[in-house]
Amino acid sequence: MAFCCDIVKSxxxxxxxxxxxxxxxxxxxxxxxxxxxxxxxxxxxxxxTEGAGFAFxxxxxxxxxxxxxxxxxxxxxxxxxxxxxxxxxxxxxEVRRAEDVxxxxxxxxxxxxxxxxxxxPKSIRILMKADLIS
Amino acid sequence: xxxxxxxxxxxxxxxxxxxxYFEDTxxxxxxxxxxxxxxxxxxxxxxxxxxxxxxxxxxxxxxNDAPGFAFxxxxxxxxxxxxxxxxxxxDIVTVPQEVRGASIALLQECRRGGDLxxxxxxxxxxxxxxxxxxxPxxxxxAMEEHR
Numbered sequence: 411m412a413f414c415c416d417i418v419k420s421x422x423x424x425x426x427x428x429x430x431x432x433x434x435x436x437x438x439x440x441x442x443x444x445x446x447x448x449x450x451x452x453x454x455x456x457x458x459t460e461g462a463g464f465a466f467x468x469x470x471x472x473x474x475x476x477x478x479x480x481x482x483x484x485x486x487x488x489x490x491x492x493x494x495x496x497x498x499x500x501x502x503x504e505v506r507r508a509e510d511v512x513x514x515x516x517x518x519x520x521x522x523x524x525x526x527x528x529x530x531p532k533s534i535r536i537l538m539k540a541d542l543i544s
Numbered sequence: 545x546x547x548x549x550x551x552x553x554x555x556x557x558x559x560x561x562x563x564x565y566f567e568d569t570x571x572x573x574x575x576x577x578x579x580x581x582x583x584x585x586x587x588x589x590x591x592x593x594x595x596x597x598x599x600x601x602x603x604x605x606x607x608n609d610a611p612g613f614a615f616x617x618x619x620x621x622x623x624x625x626x627x628x629x630x631x632x633x634x635d636i637v638t639v640p641q642e643v644r645g646a647s648i649a650l651l652q653e654c655r656r657g658g659d660l661x662x663x664x665x666x667x668x669x670x671x672x673x674x675x676x677x678x679x680p681x682x683x684x685x686a687m688e689e690h691r
Binding site: 433471 | 577578579581582585617618619620621622623624627
């Protein structure tokens with residue numbers, strides 16, 4: 411997915427505040443799931459009925475801020491799964507400006523349903539594994 | 545005991561408190577994960593501010609050597625262990641771990657009472673004149689003083 415970079419907090423140097431990249435990357439993860447759900451509506455419906463009110467929460471992240479983004483930059487947020495386990499999924503994400511990689515991240519997410527950590531639903535695990543690039 | 549707005553440095557570690565407001569949460573539920581980075585930035589900023597206040601010479605020397613200096617985050621490893629919720633009073637602790645030639649590694653924690661909520665290792669670099677520079681000696685000495 412690609413979207414225009416919006417500056418919420420513009421520092422004196424005019425570069426994007428580091429925490430803002432987490433918001434962009436969250437949009438990437440959310441849309442990744444949304445599109446998978448759209449492609450495989452039946453699988454997502456199953457998750458919804460099994461566990462009403464499910465959500466993914468970030469458990470840990472590693473981020474490398476390599477180059478700054480600036481106002482008016484058009485950024486590409488790329489998201490792909492790298493590990494799919496029983497209780498968590500590891501996603502790799504990059505924020506790019508054309509060929510330049512600005513930020514690299516590894517994000518571990520867990521699945522919460524009914525306010526508690528649950529195993530990743532089988533249907534989602536299958537979907538993610540189909541895209542695994544190891 | 546209420547700490548002052550900028551917190552305090554004790555035994556080489558910086559302590560400050562942050563209250564969780566509605567704006568920090570996902571619709572009044574838990575604190576949105578990226579917001580912990582903002583809290584931790586306040587910790588780093590105030591740590592430096594107090595180091596500079598405690599050592600006025602440090603700040604002047606840095607300003608002379610490196611006009612328009614700033615710290616930028618190069619990398620972070622963060623563990624989100626437990627959630628914070630509305631009205632929580634959080635302790636933000638910042639501990640210098642390693643001061644190398646061109647970067648500083650800090651350990652930062654967000655705690656609520658005895659609970660560790662978020663733990664992060666943050667590497668910052670020193671930028672002056674738009675380029676990465678060596679950490680000013682005065683700053684390095686100030687951070688290493690209490691370790």
